[in-house]
Amino acid sequence: MTWRLALLLLAAASLVPASQARIDQHTGTFRAQEEVLYLWSGEHVRRLVPGFESLAADIYWLRTVQYFGGQRLFVSGKRFELLRPLIDITTTLDPRLEIAYRYGAIFLSEPPPLGAGRPREGVAVLERGVAALPESWRLRQDLGFFHVLFLKDPQTASRILIEASQIPGAAFWLRTMAADVLAKGGDRASARLMWQRMFEQSEEGIIRENARVRLSILDSLDARDALAAAVAESARRHGHWPARLDKLAAEGLWRRPLADAAGYPFGYDPSTGRVFITDQSPMWRPD
C-alpha cells in the first residue's frame, strides 16, 4: 500500500513541471511580470505591506533584475516597457536603494538592444534618486554624466557635477571634470573618463560590464578614426582610395588588427574611403 501511495505521489509530482511547461508554452514565460502593471503606483504597493516595505522593495528589485535579464536574453524586439514601472515601485518602497536608480538609469538610457533607448526616463530616474538621497555624490555624478553621454547637454552636466563636488566626501576630480565638460562639450575623451569612473566605481556585475563595453566601443571608435586617417594617408600617396584595408599593412600604414574591440572586421567603402564599425558588431551604435 505504501509503495503504491509513493508511486502515486511521484507521478503527481512529475506532472507539476510538465503542466507548468505547457502553460508557459501557451502564455509565455515572462507573463508574470506583466501583473505588475496592475500595481501601477509604488505608493499603492507600499500601502499593501505596512511594516514590510523593505522586503517588498527587495522582491520588486529581484523581479526587476529578472525581468531585464529575461528580456535581454529571450525576447526579440526588446522594449523593456516594464523597466521604468518596476524601478519606480522598487524605489518608492525603498527610496535608499541606490543601486536601483543607477541600474534603472543605465538600462533605460542605453540604446537598443542593450537597453530601452529612453535616456530622458533614465535621467528622470536619477533625478528622483538625487532627490531621495541628496547626500549621495555618486548619484549626482551619474546624473551629470548622463546629461553629457545621453542628452548631449554639457552646460547642465557641468552645473550638476559642480553640485556633486560640493557634497562631503565627493571625489576630488569632479570639479576638474565639470570644467572639462563645459570647455570641450563632452568629447570622446571626456566620455572615456566618465565611463572609466563608472567602471571603477561599480562592483563586478552587469553595471560594470556595461561600462566595460562602453569603453571598448570608445576604443573601437578611436581605432576606426586612426584607420580612416591611414586610409586618407594612402589616398594622398597614391591619388586614389586603397582597394582593400589590408593594403595598408603592406604600405606600413597600419600594424594593428583590422577589427574592432569585439573582433569584428571594420567595414570599408573603397569608393568613398569611409571606414566604419559594421552593424553586426556589438560595438556598433547608431550615430
Add this chain to the structure above:
Amino acid sequence: MGGRLSRTLAVAANTFRETVRERVLYNLVFFAILLTVAGLLLGQLSVRQDEKILKDIGLAAMDLFGTLIAVFIGTGLVSKEIERRSLYPLLAKPLSRGEFYLGKFAGLAFTLLVNLGAMLLGLLLTLLLTGRRPDPVLLGAVFPILLGLLLTVAFAMLFSSLTSATLAAVLTVSVVVVGRFADVIRGMRDVAPGVPPALVNALFAIVPNFSNFDFKSKVAYGDAVPAAVLGWTMLYAAAWIVVVLGLGLAAFRARDFK
C-alpha cells in the same frame, strides 16, 4: 509578595513548556531553511544587494512569525483554559486571577524572546557564513519588534478574555493591521481637511502605532537606532502594554466562570 511572584513565574514556566510542546518553535526550522536558501541564491540574483536583502528577509520573518505566534497562541492562552475547563481547578488553588493572567503573558513573552533570540542568532550566523559582518546594529530593530509582539500578546489576551478565540484572533489581527496604518490616520488632515482635527487626534491616540516598532529598513542599511529613540519606544510600548494588560485583567476578573 515573594509567593505571588513565584506563583506567577510558575504559571509563566508552565505556559512556556506548553508552547514548546505545541511545537511553536518549529517555525525556526522554516526560518533556517529560508535564510539558507536566500543566502545561497541571492548573490546570483540581486546585483550585490544580497547582504541587505538577507537582513530584510531575516527581520521581516522575525516580525511576521512573531506576530503569528503572538496572535494565535496569545488568543488561546486564556480562552483554551476556559474551553477545556482546566481553568477551574487552577483557580481553586491558591492562585489569583491576576497571577494567572500575568503568568500567562510572561510565559508567552519568554517564548517570543527565545524565538526571536534564536532567529537573530541564525541571521547573524548566516551573515557570517556568507562572508558578511554580523552587524550588532540589527539589535536596534529586533528589540522594538519584541516590544511590538508583547503589545500584540496583550491585545490577544484582552480580546480572548472577552470573547471566543477565533473572534479574538480576528480582532487582534485587525488592531495590528490598523496600528501599522496609524500614519494614515495622522495624515487624514491632508486628504480630508473637513475632518475635525480633534477627531483625528483622538483616533490617532486610541490606535496603538505599531509603525513605531519598525526600524527594519533603517538597520538593514547599517544605521544604528539612537538610544533615545529606543528609550522612548520602550516607554511607549510599556505604557500601552500596561493599559491593555490592565483592561484585560479587569475583564478577566469580572468574568463569571460559573
